[in-house]
Amino acid sequence: MSDTWHALLVTALVLCVGIGAMPVFAGLVQYALVPVHGVRNHLRHAAPYLPRVVVIIPAWNEAAVIGASVDRLMALEYPPDRLRVYVVDDASTDGTPQVVQAAVARFPGRVVHLRREQGGQGKAHTLNHGIAVALADDWMQALLIMDADVIYRPDSLRRMTRHLADERVGAVTGFIREGSGRPGTLARFIGYEYVTAQSAARRAQNVLGAMACLAGGAQLHSRTNLEAIGGRIDTTTLAEDTFMTFLTQLDGRRVVFEPDAVVLAEEPETINALWKQRVRWARGNVQITSRFRDVWFRPSRDHRLGSVLFGLIWFAVYLLPVAMTLAAVGLVGLHLLDSVTATEVFRVLWWVAITAYVFITATTLMLDPVTGRRTWFQGITFPGIGSLVIMVAAWFPDLLEVRLPALFGLQMTPVGREVWLLTIYSWSVLTMVLAWLLKQVERLPGGRHVAGVLLYVVGFGPVLCAITLDAYVKQARGAAAVWDKTEKTGRVVG
Known part of the structure; x- marks a missing residue:
């Protein structure tokens, strides 16, 4: 591959990651408007x-x-x-x-x-x-x-x-x-x-x-x-x-x-x-x-x-599975072509994600104290413990690859490091696959409790993304559009 084509491909992959980050920026912009509601x-x-x-x-x-x-x-x-x-x-x-x-x-x-x-x-x-x-x-x-x-x-x-x-x-x-x-x-x-x-x-x-x-x-x-x-x-x-x-x-x-x-x-x-x-x-x-x-x-x-801003907010949610896929494709592709650039882009992407996570979580828990007291742990783990681990990997690059294994007298092999990097780079797509598997696990005998525990690892946000992706597929296939009622049992306490 010539240097020109290599540079163009790297640029295209960086652009994919940038597009993948757009929902995060849209979320930050939307939450920045919340305090304005107090006066407008x-x-x-x-x-x-x-x-x-x-x-x-x-x-x-x-x-x-x-x-x-x-x-x-x-x-x-x-x-x-x-x-x-x-x-x-x-x-x-x-x-x-x-x-x-x-x-x-x-x-x-x-x-x-x-x-x-x-x-x-x-x-x-x-x-x-x-x-x-x-x-x-x-x-x-x-x-x-x-x-x-x-x-x-x-x-x-x-x-x-x-x-x-x-x-x-x-x-x-x-x-x-x-x-x-x-x-x-x-x-x-x-x-x-x-x-x-x-x-x-x-x-x-x-x-x-x-x-x-x-x-x-x-x-x-x-x-x-x-x-x-x-x-x-x-x-x-x-x-x-x-x-x-x-x-x-x-x-x-x-x-x-x-x-x-x-x-x-x-x-x-x-x-x-x-x-x-x-x-x-x-x-x-x-x-x-x-x-x-x-x-x-x-x-x-x-x-x-x-308006442009409302459109961006709408499509940031509507196309979230696409954005997550583009981010993963961009990072994996960059890793195969230019590992140094992949590392830098990965850290920037997840630093933006960290900023959004802290800001949005703190604002949400303060906005509705009643719900916040009931759901603070679910709020913290909303993106999934796996995603929180990746945030740590972006924050402290050597912690999970070098220092933590060293505490147990271990050293990550080149193959192990390659698998680790490919996993964290493609995590946004892997979580949607894992979310679909949670649904299957829940159907097994005793699976409901197992799925409930694993939900914290995968994250509720990725489950919603997987559901949206499933909706894309069903709509494209022309599946029967029926209004299925969710069964209610009267658990609401006023």
Whole structure:
């Protein structure tokens, strides 16, 4: 290979690593906007406002949770004569109809049971059934869409509706917090993740004026907005909440995140249940990215979805598995062509990762002290103990290769060092493979406990990346797009 081609190839590989680092930079930028939310938010435009609200709850075999959810809605700090609950029973085959009918008897005129005789068409169809009934009556001024298992804090709805006092606001969403009484390992990881993806990320999006998604379990729409975007939920995507979020903003109305409107939810207890849920979410994002391809990186005076910064943040998450793969390919390729450059680039990459890890973890744990006290260990191990080891390798290059083996009278052989370097250079891809294996291990007898321990080594973040990659594959193959409900057992404690 000539010197010119060698130099070009090395440059291309360094560029691959640089592209692989872009999600880290995007995360740092997004988190840098979080403190700005303290002075740049929508509260100055909010005012006490108590519209007549219809709550739509889609329910399919939710007997274990629907009763508590309705009871808590009835106890909200909200005028009773301005709140109605429509439970849309999607042809449930368990005790859901009986539980809902009991609620109707307890709260006559305030709780309505809407029974669909043909079920199984998906959440969007179920919601549309209830929305059509609500819109047929002039009584409704605002519509709240929620999930059957979530528990609203007493002041949550009131905190959300105050933003609708500003006619420029079309929709408001709250903070979904993991609320199990005794959360397991996976639920604790999810609880920490929800702070990063909601409490932090959506604060930043409030500052940007562009919201990525209304939380499916807490989306409040003004009647004006609901009618303007078609008066129904789109049934062609798995991300109906994101679709409505985009339509609202493209039609010129704002979407606001209210961090103090806390809604407690029950989350999956197993990796396989999480995988099923998140593949659906990720496939929905693939569909949204394609459906709104004319929006990306096209700044507009009518909305902020086309801003460059929002686009970078969206694609930093959307293309994270691609970025991780490019980083690994770049480092391994550099190692084979120019080991000195590979070492230097590796250290720069992971020093950036260390900076982001410390900044984001510390900010997240301080942002929501309640969740922080429950999930501090999961927050520290979120990228995986394996990734933390690699951070140490970048920080102290000789520690793991020379000093640590020397304590045991050992010396790393040239072959051993080669294997070690190739492992840490390709770790970002290896973790996605290991994440997929965790799902398989969990299915074995006694595998759930083993998978739970290994999850700390692999990391929850890499599991989410592997799930996103799986969603890419399923979407490309045209796999059946179905709305699979996550089983709920009523573990939420308000």
